[in-house]
Amino acid sequence: MNVLILGATRGMGRALARKYAARGAALALLGRDAEDLQRTAADLVARGASAAVQVACDLEKTETILPALHTGSTALGRVDVIVLTAGIYASQESLEASPDLTEKLLRVNLIATIRFCEAAREVLAVQGGGTLCVFSSVAGDRGRKPVAIYGASKAALSHYLESIGYRDHERGIKVVCVKPGFVHTDMTAGLKPPPFAGDPDAVADVVIRAIDRGTPVVYAPRIWGLMMALIKRLPRAFMRRAKF
């Protein structure tokens, strides 16, 4: 199996890459920090990956996306799965305080991510199919006070992923939209975890199963599917007062 991943150096992307490494997959790792990629590649090869090629790619520099996808897919020969976990998170307060940060977040989480997906769709279509797995967020499921801007970027992304899932069905491309809840990673260290917080390894188990089955939308940990189903049904009057 050949897997191309943008975001394998951190958190859930790293955990997912390790699952594929344990299966003996050949990996193409896209990222912007060469040393970080090199250390991650060494880790994945030690864990069983048959190869781990490293390719420079920076979502903030959209001109790097297409060459990186081509380089990665060429190195692998055929790509069975393309995974994108990278993106930016910032609190609502910091985004409100900085229009530049807001623009950057929307550019990376939405525009650059969609450009990556558009290029990835073509890579998969040319070879006759495959799976595109992109990490969105539960934050995009319902408008909420703390994630107005970040959540908007994820809502749009989830919408886009659903649409291309329909568009590409005939081309043999499966699109998997992952919606993680709170997960213990380096970025959430020190944050107070809500109930049902997950860990990257458990999330990766859920995601790899979804990719294997071609599940269009998967919540991870799974309990977040139920949580968001409830939250989506809460009345507006309640949401005006709620802090979450």
Next chain:
Amino acid sequence: MKPPERHEPDPVPRDPTSAIAGAASPAWTDVRGWGRLGMRAIETAPQDLIVGSRHAVLTRGLGRSYGDASLPPASRPEVMSTRAADRILAFDPSTGVLRAEAGLSLRSVNAVFMRRGWFPPVTPGTQYVTLGGMVAADVHGKNHHVDGGFGEHVSRVLLRTGDGHVVECSRQSNPSLFAATLGGMGLTGHILEVEFALRPIPSPWIQHETLRIPDLGAFLEQLSASAAHWPFTVGWIDCLKRGAAMGRGVLIRGRFADASRAPRSSPPEISRLRVPFDAPNVVMRDGVMRTLNAVYYATRGLRPAAGIEHPEKFFYPLDALLDWNRLYGRRGFTQYQCVVPRAAGPDGVERMLRVLTDRGGSSFLCVIKDCGAEGLGTLSFPMPGISIAADLPVRPQTQALVDALNETLIALGGRVYLAKDSFTRAEHFRAMEPRLPRFLAERARWDRERRIRSALSVRLMGDPP
């Protein structure tokens, strides 16, 4: 010579998918030792330890040291966790040499390498520890009598010292810093990377024998006799028994099974239960533990005395019950682990057990083990003799009990294991550690202001609070 610091990479964008709530800045969180002693602190978990350690006061791994070794000082309640820095950086299948980031867990090492025929040369009684923690505590295992502590198998350590330098140390490079780091409880520098050699094993399964032994004298004789033929030996003793049956217990010995005797399949994943809440304090009452001890001793005779065992059941029996420390309730527990030097003989061991039983030191988990030669680590725990480890529920009289045990231990020439300790007094520690001045002198070479410190070093070494 101190090498220049490495170039700091650009900050990596944060992965957005992990957060649902709007909280953005690090918040205060509960940081605890395994014995449940804890405090409120700000915890970070950087993936890049070289960057993350720049201003860190203390590093912690998976929080399995029992006492205050992984808790920061009260005046600087900040701690850096290594759990996100867990990459294998290199593995040489021709030698078994493994280099990894300090947060790599022993559980991961076993999961990746055991099925390929490799195993750590030394393993403690839980696999929920990091390589950095294993170096800091210079952990020992059931094979200390033949293989020494983990530090004997470590070839290199990358540290950020208290004065800010990133330093590689080994037996050849900065050897005195290397020695002070093995068993130095993370006080000589933030441990960033560790290199050590895995050992080839004939199969992942364990050939074991279990013996029920009626008293302490026979137990120590059997322990000594077994050490000559078995690489792994450990004993459980009923430390609530007095009189002739004092020290009765169960001796377990084992070795990796030859491929011809082992099952062909890999050891299956073990299902684990988790203690879901803090048990009421009454659960670990004396009567309950006396009953548990009697049942354990009696039922050992019902199991096959020899056979092939799953490696995790042999090495890590307590890992089958996740969060088992919650059984001790909110008050928690401490483990008193000491080594009684060989020169003190069986009488020395008996004296320690007598103090424990006379003063009501009830314990279900009381483990006895023989230790081999002292290792390279300046402050490493083991010395030739008998190690005794007893879990003690924290009670009002626990301080007096530990004081009494330590006074006896000092008279016998022994010492306590810092990775388990939370009650030893500074004056007792100084009395049992003639090596302390050498350790402090080396530490001062790299950290004159004692920027890197812990609640343990404040308690035992006079660091600024």
